[in-house]
């Protein structure tokens with residue numbers, strides 16, 4: 001009789017422990033999901049074809065010498081110099097971060113916020129911008145211009161070795 005009572009108590013404890021364990025596991029699972037969702041939200045987006053990722057700009061031959069082509073999704077301009085070299089400039093003004101626009105008639109990038117002006121290669125022509133527009137790395141792969149917008153590269157001014165050739 002005593003033995004039977006002991007077995008029942010052990011059985012009740014086991015059920016209680018099982019329920020507590022289950023509740024704890026569910027709580028832990030919910031916590032992990034919330035943590036994972038938060039990390040995913042905070043992580044920088046790296047989407048192919050958009051700013052933050054790799055952008056395939058197009059065939060080398062589709063960019064004439066002496067041209068500037070805007071890539072709004074990539075937030076950059078692709079410059080092809082008269083000698084065929086390629087350069088990208090980040091559209092973010094180096095003063096306070098407004099978006100510059102390319103004004104072909106003036107052959108300049110112009111910032112609408114405080115009137116900074118940059119030349120064809122993104123060097124400052126008119127302050128308050130403190131330095132040239134940032135650039136992004138370019139690679140020529142199978143005749144295609146590929147731009148990596150993950151990390152803007154700062155520079156004081158344009159130098160010829162910044163141009164990339166096929």
Ligand code: FES
Nearest residue numbers: 093095096111114
């Ligand atoms: S943000 Fe471009 S000049 Fe001030």
